[in-house]
Amino acid sequence: MKYVDEFRDGELARGLGEAIRREADPGRHYAFMEFCGGHTHAISRYGVIDLLPKNVRMVHGPGCPVCVLPVGRIDMAIKLAMERAVTICTYGDCLRVPASDGLSLLKARAHLDKSRADIRMVYSAADALALAQREPQREVVFLAIGFETTTPPTALVLKQAQALGLKNFSVLCNHVLTPAAIVAILEHPEGSGVQLDGFVGPAHVSTVIGSRPYDFVATQYNKPVVIAGFEPLDVMQSILMLVRQVNDGRAAVENEFTRAVTPDGNRKAQALVAEVFELRDSYEWRGLGSLPQSALKIRAEFAAWDAEARFGIGYTPVADHKACECGTILRGEKRPADCKLFGTVCTPETPMGSCMVSSEGACAAHYNYGRFRDIAVVAA
Amino acid sequence: MKANYTRPLDLKHGRVDMNHGAGGRATAQLVSELFARAFDNPWLAQGDDGAVLPAPEPGERLVMATDGHVVSPLFFPGGDIGSLAVHGTVNDLAVMGARPLYLSASFILEEGYPLADLKRIVDAMAEASRSVGVPVVTGDTKVVEQGKGDGVFIATTGVGALPPGRAPGGASARPGDVVLVSGSMGDHGMAILAVREALAFDSEIRSDSAPLACLVETLYAAVPADAIRVLRDPTRGGLATTLNEIARQSGAGMLIDEAAIPVHPQVEAACELLGLDPLYLANEGKLIVVCAPEHAEAALAAMRAHPRGRDAARIGTVIADDHHFVQLRTALGGMRMLDWLSGEPLPRIC
Ligand code: SF4
Numbered sequence: 001m002k003y004v005d006e007f008r009d010g011e012l013a014r015g016l017g018e019a020i021r022r023e024a025d026p027g028r029h030y031a032f033m034e035f036c037g038g039h040t041h042a043i044s045r046y047g048v049i050d051l052l053p054k055n056v057r058m059v060h061g062p063g064c065p066v067c068v069l070p071v072g073r074i075d076m077a078i079k080l081a082m083e084r085a086v087t088i089c090t091y092g093d094c095l096r097v098p099a100s101d102g103l104s105l106l107k108a109r110a111h112l113d114k115s116r117a118d119i120r121m122v123y124s125a126a127d128a129l130a131l132a133q134r135e136p137q138r139e140v141v142f143l144a145i146g147f148e149t150t151t152p153p154t155a156l157v158l159k160q161a162q163a164l165g166l167k168n169f170s171v172l173c174n175h176v177l178t179p180a181a182i183v184a185i186l187e188h189p190e191g192s193g194v195q196l197d198g199f200v201g202p203a204h205v206s207t208v209i210g211s212r213p214y215d216f217v218a219t220q221y222n223k224p225v226v227i228a229g230f231e232p233l234d235v236m237q238s239i240l241m242l243v244r245q246v247n248d249g250r251a252a253v254e255n256e257f258t259r260a261v262t263p264d265g266n267r268k269a270q271a272l273v274a275e276v277f278e279l280r281d282s283y284e285w286r287g288l289g290s291l292p293q294s295a296l297k298i299r300a301e302f303a304a305w306d307a308e309a310r311f312g313i314g315y316t317p318v319a320d321h322k323a324c325e326c327g328t329i330l331r332g333e334k335r336p337a338d339c340k341l342f343g344t345v346c347t348p349e350t351p352m353g354s355c356m357v358s359s360e361g362a363c364a365a366h367y368n369y370g371r372f373r374d375i376a377v378v379a380a
Numbered sequence: 381m382k383a384n385y386t387r388p389l390d391l392k393h394g395r396v397d398m399n400h401g402a403g404g405r406a407t408a409q410l411v412s413e414l415f416a417r418a419f420d421n422p423w424l425a426q427g428d429d430g431a432v433l434p435a436p437e438p439g440e441r442l443v444m445a446t447d448g449h450v451v452s453p454l455f456f457p458g459g460d461i462g463s464l465a466v467h468g469t470v471n472d473l474a475v476m477g478a479r480p481l482y483l484s485a486s487f488i489l490e491e492g493y494p495l496a497d498l499k500r501i502v503d504a505m506a507e508a509s510r511s512v513g514v515p516v517v518t519g520d521t522k523v524v525e526q527g528k529g530d531g532v533f534i535a536t537t538g539v540g541a542l543p544p545g546r547a548p549g550g551a552s553a554r555p556g557d558v559v560l561v562s563g564s565m566g567d568h569g570m571a572i573l574a575v576r577e578a579l580a581f582d583s584e585i586r587s588d589s590a591p592l593a594c595l596v597e598t599l600y601a602a603v604p605a606d607a608i609r610v611l612r613d614p615t616r617g618g619l620a621t622t623l624n625e626i627a628r629q630s631g632a633g634m635l636i637d638e639a640a641i642p643v644h645p646q647v648e649a650a651c652e653l654l655g656l657d658p659l660y661l662a663n664e665g666k667l668i669v670v671c672a673p674e675h676a677e678a679a680l681a682a683m684r685a686h687p688r689g690r691d692a693a694r695i696g697t698v699i700a701d702d703h704h705f706v707q708l709r710t711a712l713g714g715m716r717m718l719d720w721l722s723g724e725p726l727p728r729i730c
Contacts, residue, residue, distance in 0.1 A: 010713045049714065051713060370716060372715075
């Protein structure tokens with residue numbers, strides 16, 4: 001893996017760690033939010049924390065698509081499978097997110113008559129479309145989730161389904177938008193004061209939308225943003241760039257991930273998305289509440305392939321488990337080990353909240369990779 | 381009965397039918413024309429309900445292990461369910477320190493399964509058992525209705541002899557011991573995943589399915605028997621899960637060096653693409669050895685001199701830790717846990 005190895009080189013990492021230590025002012029603290037779950041994963045997976053000085057703290061943000069999906073949205077998919085006998089196709093991690101009645105998609109699957117309804121894991125939206133083509137007697141619904149990165153492939157299958165006049169395929173759309181989530185973090189009313197000095201900006205998202213959509217973070221909120229790739233050295237380099245901006249009293253959007261990100265992003269993908277989707281007035285996020293214009297819905301021209309329209313189902317909000325701190329963790333106000341359920345009631349095998357599901361979620365990342373640092377937690 | 385009063389099995393175009401499992405003439409024919417012919421040994425040829433076997437050498441104890449095989453697809457690059465069924469059980473015996481002696485095989489066939497494919501599987505199984513010198517001495521065949529099986533399931537049970545002085549066990553790792561692996565991690569798991577999900581990679585990723593008995597004997601020839609504390613084959617759950625099992629059984633912790641763990645570049649690349657970790661993928665022909673520190677170099681050299689251990693590596697040490705954590709020094713230089721696998725390994729989304 002020549003291309004990847006150079007972004008995981010131990011020597012370079014130590015050098016970068018040294019540079020951060022040298023340049024970070026020992027008289028102050030730095031707190032940077034890594035917006036993406038991919039960054040959270042990389043930081044935990046490679047033990048990046050150990051290479052940073054104590055006064056530089058990384059705060060997990062709401063950028064894990066599985067984590068921000070509210071219970072009610074998973075319930076919609078389960079309902080479709082159980083009551084309307086559809087086959088739900090979705091990405092792996094979605095299957096384990098806790099839903100109402102102690103169910104998850106994975107658990108609901110055991111109750112289904114597989115000849116009619118099913119719940120299946122797919123690697124891509126195209127796989128779901130292919131299944132619908134292969135088995136025309138099966139009613140296939142693709143549960144689409146994700147930020148701007150996964151949206152163009154969903155748009156593409158919707159266009160293909162329309163072109164093919166496919167009668168047994170639809171999409172349950174839960175695509176959400178990154179900038180809206182950042183605004184929510186910066187303006188959260190209960191924000192019990194997570195002091196952020198800047199953001200490690202999304203990598204894959206920005207390959208699609210570019211770096212420009214984050215300009216407002218620097219200009220209106222005076223917080224530096226550095227768009228960074230998902231390799232550990234990318235993250236470390238971006239931390240160094242953030243430290244420099246803070247030290248200089250600057251707030252700008254800088255791009256560490258120049259090998260893939262431009263200011264304007266991928267115009268073709270943006271046009272495709274605009275053709276198929278429009279803004280939802282409001283969408284509920286787990287942990288952030290209802291945010292205006294923060295998610296996408298399928299345009300009326302594609303209503304025949306929009307599961308919400310086709311099956312006439314609506315969204316009903318469902319409260320999270322009372323003791324679950326996913327909300328405060330997603331807003332960066334608390335850390336996983338601060339949750340009473342962490343590691344006792346809530347584990348990757350028995351997740352109570354969505355943050356414990358995907359390895360990009362803060363709780364799962366800390367449980368799987370970092371809990372040896374909290375001596376209080378003893379492995380079962 | 382004169383042979384020409386029965387029509388021979390049509391091993392080219394025939395299919396398994398319910399009669400083949402009914403215990404009558406069709407079953408007998410399947411057994412004699414396919415199984416007994418392929419496995420070809422005096423015990424099976426006897427045609428009795430069981431096999432009468434000689435007792436092991438004086439001082440030796442018997443070891444028994446069993447394993448069910450339900451792999452899908454049945455044929456994959458580097459092997460098939462037949463050879464896997466032999467290797468799996470032979471390896472379970474080998475990592476107990478035993479010399480594998482005999483196998484039994486129980487087949488559960490699905491009505492309609494092509495006899496030609498079954499023959500391929502049985503032939504591969506016979507070839508595997510011959511090459512390790514462990515005959516299949518007794519067996520059973522059942523047929524289930526179409527839709528109730530996945531083509532072929534095979535359960536194998538093995539008996540081996542444990543020479544005196546050997547007692548490797550998961551609970552025997554002690555702080556200071558050295559952890560060795562016999563080669564690259566994750567090959568089998570990724571080979572299966574690649575075919576199952578029809579992932580097209582530049583080069584074919586092959587399963588490492590192979591018997592380990594010979595490698596284990598080489599190891600015992602090189603170091604004193606009590607220097608080998610633990611032997612394991614990291615199958616389901618991969619290296620990470622097996623190390624956690626050993627740590628828990630032994631009441632110790634481990635410190636593993638990521639950069640020292642061998643992984644094939646293709647497997648690493650495929651994992652990268654899918655967001656999987658090779659340390660959690662199954663292996664079917666690899667050995668984990670926990671060895672007393674003073675004999676670790678000799679053990680490593682012995683493994684490297686054996687064709688199945690050419691890429692053997694020293695990957696870490698056992699440490700004292702009440703929490704039984706397996707800690708990993710990452711290639712980047714930080715620390716993290718190498719935790720148990722939770723659920724099935726799932727590719728990530730974004
Ligand atoms: S530990 Fe579990 S319950 Fe607590 S915040 Fe994390 S996911 Fe939610």
